[in-house]
Amino acid sequence: MSILVTGGCGFIGSHACVVLLDAGYDVVVLDNLCNSTREVVERVAQICGRAPIFVEGDIRDAILLESLFSEYEISAVMHFAGLKAVGESVAQPEKYYDNNVGGSRVLFAEMQAAEVKTLVFSSSATVYGDPASVPIAEDFPRSATNPYGDTKLQVEDILEGLYQQDSGWCIARLRYFNPVGAHTSGLIGEDPDGIPNNLMPFISQTAAGIRPVLSIFGGDYDTPDGTGVRDYIHVVDLVAGHLAALEYLDKNQQLLTVNLGTGQGVSVLEMVHAYERANQCNVPYQIVNRRPGDIAECWADTRLANQILGWQAIRTLDDMCRDTWRWQQSRKSK
Ligand code: NAD
Ligand code: UFG
Numbered sequence: 001m002s003i004l005v006t007g008g009c010g011f012i013g014s015h016a017c018v019v020l021l022d023a024g025y026d027v028v029v030l031d032n033l034c035n036s037t038r039e040v041v042e043r044v045a046q047i048c049g050r051a052p053i054f055v056e057g058d059i060r061d062a063i064l065l066e067s068l069f070s071e072y073e074i075s076a077v078m079h080f081a082g083l084k085a086v087g088e089s090v091a092q093p094e095k096y097y098d099n100n101v102g103g104s105r106v107l108f109a110e111m112q113a114a115e116v117k118t119l120v121f122s123s124s125a126t127v128y129g130d131p132a133s134v135p136i137a138e139d140f141p142r143s144a145t146n147p148y149g150d151t152k153l154q155v156e157d158i159l160e161g162l163y164q165q166d167s168g169w170c171i172a173r174l175r176y177f178n179p180v181g182a183h184t185s186g187l188i189g190e191d192p193d194g195i196p197n198n199l200m201p202f203i204s205q206t207a208a209g210i211r212p213v214l215s216i217f218g219g220d221y222d223t224p225d226g227t228g229v230r231d232y233i234h235v236v237d238l239v240a241g242h243l244a245a246l247e248y249l250d251k252n253q254q255l256l257t258v259n260l261g262t263g264q265g266v267s268v269l270e271m272v273h274a275y276e277r278a279n280q281c282n283v284p285y286q287i288v289n290r291r292p293g294d295i296a297e298c299w300a301d302t303r304l305a306n307q308i309l310g311w312q313a314i315r316t317l318d319d320m321c322r323d324t325w326r327w328q329q330s331r332k333s334k
Pocket of ligand 1: 010012081
């Protein structure tokens, strides 16, 4: 039996391939390479000693999906394929609704037709909007502050509808906090095109001298040091949470909604200093205006994941910084 990993060449999907292959699953990757390269498949094979099957294609292609489900014995799907740049989603909302919502609809319809009803979906802490308090539990109200976030809300709702219509579905909606880090091999990691939107790749590129200075968006938040606080989670811990969810769904038919975070808030300044300490490097920074749409603080209540999945994040901030730097250094030598 194989697991279909949509978006398996991307940052999180590639790490999921590693954890699945290491756990003994066969893996079929479907990726249209709009934000990744096929070289990732070879790198995953280098890490695991065996390769996933790679199919270049789009989740919106119903005919391709139909043929995939008939050709391979797929028992479950991990669905990572999607566009994720918040700013771009504001500029081009239709592109996001078409890809993330439209694509998911096609995928779920083809799963239903093929009687493949086990799904792990990449949702996001963005569905909590601007939360009234922290830590954030799964039953907090949901809201969207941008089209990207709205696509996550919509797909969560579609999945709820599917489960209500047919309780044969086994679905995990995993709400990620801030995934960072890279595989310890330095072979796979996050490889943003152009200027990074997210903090960790920006810090890395600044430390590497690719960017002259990190702009810290806001030094006047109501947080201990005035900078934004987030729950950064190592991507290898994150994908371990996916494996735990898959194994849970194997025994329990249900619709599960779980936060994947560490439960610890870390400020931007703390992250910069942790990075400098862990890697003996220098990250020049300047404090600038707040970034529109940002919230002050966001971290997870992780009790449900601990209780239900028996999972918790174990990697430290130091691990996140060291592994990201190793990956960054390997990009330089490419
Ligand atoms: P990524 O861009 O690195 O990976 C996504 C992959 O999906 C890419 O390889 C891309 O080529 C592929 N893809 C996109 N649209 C596709 C389509 N229509 N058909 C086939 N392939 C397609 O992103 P990531 O960071 O690995 O994120 C994976 C998922 O997790 C996304 O759904 C994202 O929204 C979600 N998520 C990410 C974060 C984060 O901070 N990285 C946080 C919360 C949720
Ligand atoms: N930040 C900077 N400078 C930068 C980039 C970020 O100061 O160059 C700050 C932000 O203001 C924020 C923190 O670093 O305080 C983290 O910012 P990121 O852009 O790395 O992450 P966000 O929390 O803003 O957003 C991430 C994902 C979204 C997702 C959200 C909630 O990028 O897709 O987490 O899960 F919706």
